Amino acid sequence: MSAFTLEDLFTIMRECAGEEESVDLADTAALQEFAELGYDSLALMEALSRVERAYDIELPEETLGEALTPAAFVDAVNAALAARTPAVEAAG
Numbered sequence: 466m467s468a469f470t471l472e473d474l475f476t477i478m479r480e481c482a483g484e485e486e487s488v489d490l491a492d493t494a495a496l497q498e499f500a501e502l503g504y505d506s507l508a509l510m511e512a513l514s515r516v517e518r519a520y521d522i523e524l525p526e527e528t529l530g531e532a533l534t535p536a537a538f539v540d541a542v543n544a545a546l547a548a549r550t551p552a553v554e555a556a557g
Contacts (some may be wrong), residue, residue, distance in 0.1 A: 475535070502535075
């Protein structure tokens with residue numbers, strides 16, 4: 466599976482929080498904290514759950530507390546994807 470991107474995250478966040486697609490989050494939001502962007506913990510929990518299901522990964526509970534920005538969240542998801550990828554590639 467390909468890497469998880471900021472665009473992927475923002476699509477999920479818009480769905481979770483009902484944000485209009487016309488709002489361009491990608492330009493300036495990657496390093497802003499979720500709270501500054503108007504996303505509460507409920508939206509983040511929903512996004513985390515959707516990402517786990519869609520990418521068949523399990524993220525540590527600390528992810529929500531430590532990944533305060535979209536960029537950090539994306540990094541956490543990609544780290545989880547990378548952690549499971551070597552075993553799959555070695556078998557191929």
